[in-house]
Amino acid sequence: MKLFKDKKIFLLSFLFLSSCIEDAPLDSLSPAGPYARSIDELFWLTFWIAVGVFAIVQGALLFSVFYFKERESSPEPKQIHGNNFLEILWTIIPVLILAVIAVPTVRTIFDLAREPEDALKIEVIGHQWWFEYKYPDFGITTANVLVIPEDRPVRLEMWSNDVLHNYWVPKLNGKRYLVPGQTTYLNLQADSPEEFWAQCGEYCGLSHSKMRGRVISMTEEDFASWVANEQSYAQKELPESSLAAEGQVVYLNAGCTQCHVIDGVWDVQGDRIAPNLTHFANRSVFAGAALKNNPENLTKWLANPAEIKPGTFMPNLELTEKEINALIAYLGTLK
Amino acid sequence: MTKIIEPRKQSNIFKRPSSETGIWSWITTVDHKRIGIMYGYAAFFFLLVGGLEALLLRIQLASPDNNFLSAAEYNAMFTMHGTTMIFLAIMPISAAFFNYLLPLQIGARDVAFPRLNALSFWIFIFGGVFLYSTFLFGTAGAPQGGYLAEEVSRLGSAPNGGWFGYQPNAGFKYSPGTAMDYWAIGLQILGIASLVSAFNFITTILNMRTKGMRLMRMPVFTWMTFAVSFLLAFSLPIIAIALFYVTFDRQFGTTFFLTEGGGDPILWQHLFWLFGHPEVYILILPAFGIVSEVLPTFSRKPLFGYPAIVFAGFGIAFIGFGVWAHHMFASAISPVAQAGFGLSTMVIAVPTGVKIFNWLGTIWGGKLKLNTPMLFSLGFIGMFVIGGLSGVTHSIVPADTQQTDTYYVVAHFHYVLFGGAMFGIFSGLYYWFPKVWGKMYNEALGKIHFWLMIIGFNLTFGPMHWLGLQGQVRRTWVYAEETNLGFWNLIVSIGAFIIALSILVFMANWIYSRRKGPDAGFDPWDARTIEWSIPSPTPVWNFSKAPEVKSLDDFWHMKYDEDEDGRPVRKDSADALMLELEEEGLNPKEDIVLPNPSYFPIILASGLPFLGYAVIYKMLPLAIVGTLLILIGSFGWGTEPLEEEFIGDGENE
16 A cells, blocks of 8 residues: 555554554453443444444534635525424434433443342452452452452452542453442453453542552362462461571561461451451562562562552561561462 | 713722722723633633643653652642643633623623622632642641651642542541642632622623513523523532531541541532532533534524524533432442433433534535634534543443543543533634734634644544553553553653643734734624624723614624525625724713722632631631631722712613
8 A cells, every 4th residue: 555655654553553452451342251241232332323423423514614615606605593303303313322322221230230149259348559358258368369260250349448449350340439338349250261450440549550459260170279278377387497487587576467467377366457468479469469479579669668659558667688588588488 | 072980089998999001900900801801811821730730740641650750749730730620720711701701792881790700700819829829838648647758749739639539538537738628628719709700690691681682682602601600500509518528527527528427428429520510511511602603603604593502501501410420330329320320411412412413504504714713613513522422421331330430531521621612712712812802813823723732632632532441540640561551641642742832822823913913803703793893802881882682693684684595695784884883882972881990809809818728727817817808808898889979871870
């Protein structure tokens, strides 16, 4: 094509296309489960109707501009004040079009709100700036990474511990607020094993942008073994002289236990204000899923958490480099 | 012998102001035209400030994981950008149009309550100054118990809870410091300004119309002013109450929105959007009015379906009170409420569609002169339709739960409020420029402005649809590189700077044409409504004698007859009539009584910020000063007559 002889145009269109194709982990147009798919179908139905209306209106507009533009030969226009038939017509047609959209919309609203049978119940608790998950059936508490079985509906029961948050896994369903003092519900279901991104939708303060998450769907067997592992203590006997053992000492003495819990370590039970760290090493991300779980990121985080997440409730404990390394080694054992 | 009645040199508390030029004449003026001009300049100043804030946001977002602004600064900037554009730019710039044009369009010499008009302007100014003084005095920080790596800068010490101020995040616990108090009290003050002018305009339209100006002969812009005034009068009290609740929660230990005290954060959302959605129509209806004036004039055809456009405007205003929860489809509301508000949101698309089709009917078969005002009005239709259609996708509740809180929504409402409201406003600024200044703007620069703006606008807000669908969440200071959103964000940021460039062209045109533009004459567009039947710039007395209106588009029918085909034919007498009108307009034959300038509106208004500071800092002396100023203002006002006594039979009594 002649158009593509120009290298710049070629490059630009290439960029355009490539950026369209590229995988965006929060893409709301790539549904990976039945709930998201029903929304997607509704969106495209509306989208194409909108494109039709768009084409008619912009077409009429552009046609008028070019065809009725003042020319030397243009006669004075007829003074038409209106036309009842036309005006009634373009009132009724939109009503009919909207009725066509309204029926599936209302149906889908109620379908999405219904509690599915045989759903796995999971509690989602919003905190500034991370999501906590509890599996009441299994007695599991975890954070940042939600693990679900594939191909089975999950019923999230959600509330917030502080301000409003908004739970969103674009590929699995739309958003739902987390509200202090109220419970809201959201259904998720994934077709196959995959890792999804989650993100807080509602502005919730300084580090709202870093309130992210992951959702991992697993086969039934993998899920069962994940549950079994989570239910057990991660704590194994640590070799007395290892770096990890030093790290445990740091964990117990530096103040971490004021806010964190590792089940089976020390004698703390129950909730704390910060994420439960029992199986920390198994999670792919931490700090509200703002960081990937690797030693380099952990070093940055432990050195000064507020540098990564402004406003965070985790203080800078002014740990030495040695203490940080020991802590990281210890956290690495929490599988 | 004609004369303007001079005020007698007597007064009660102060000597009555008497300067006719210079700064004091502007400070004490009660002339609706001068107040309109001041509104316009002040609003434009805030438009520039809000635009700069937007540019800072776009620099920050131009690349992933950027550190140009800190989180605190970014949050303050998006809060102030929204607050400024809505309350300090678009609303007052609409007020500028209302003030200047409303009396001219209905053939009146001023608004019903000229001093109230001045009061509303000065309250707006003091409200804006109060709100922006947060950059000097305000404080903001981490939520109670949270940590920051660095101190919050001055830039970050502005309100940071969003223009929507969702509770409890904007409460004292999660937004400590005084910044959000500046926001709540600042909006409270600005609300008073709008309420005052709403009542003033309603009264003016009902009572001050000239002979023969029946309601259904009023220009559509006047109709839309009427609709907006009712919207303001009914919606502002809601936000006023909600803001008092917020201030009480923050300052005096109440718990209206705090769960731990039995309050409900969702209540705030209902109250805010019960105001906030009518507010959208407050912002857009004036533009509807402007476009409905510009299209017929530049098409040389009457407006297609005038009654339908008027009633659709009121239909929109009315239904606008019944759609608020579509801002909350992902919030804690039931499926029944979702369905109900989804349907009502679809319904509001119908009268909006009627307007658009009627505008198309207006230009269809016309003889289109593509001057700058017309380009902006045509651009308005094109852009607003996009915003309207993306709005319909929001009524599809399940789809909206994907799109809400993403850049898709940002794209949507910028197509409505920028592509819609601002394009309409620019159309109006060019259209009435010759009326206000008596000079003509530069057409070439005007067209450059239009093309730069429409390109920059679409480059900025078009890709945002895509970004939102790809998962970019609003109000996010940074986005991760892995989200693959970087490319389009860069394009968006480039577009924002093209818009900024177009604004510079507009300003250059304005400044140049104000001084050096050719004389415009009083009817440069061969227009249709009676404000064009008087000299430009508008004389201080507007109409030298009260006009008598015989039909819709009265001025047009003074100039044109229709032949048997229904095509306009210029009357033989038209040229003579024009000369006569100009001669008469500049040399009134009757005594003219105009309201006299007054010190009291500005004195009364100046008391309000003191009360605001008194609440924030709990300082009694400030409260006393504020109360005294308000008392002096109202007492002086009450004892000073609007017009000094005069002798003679002025006909506008």
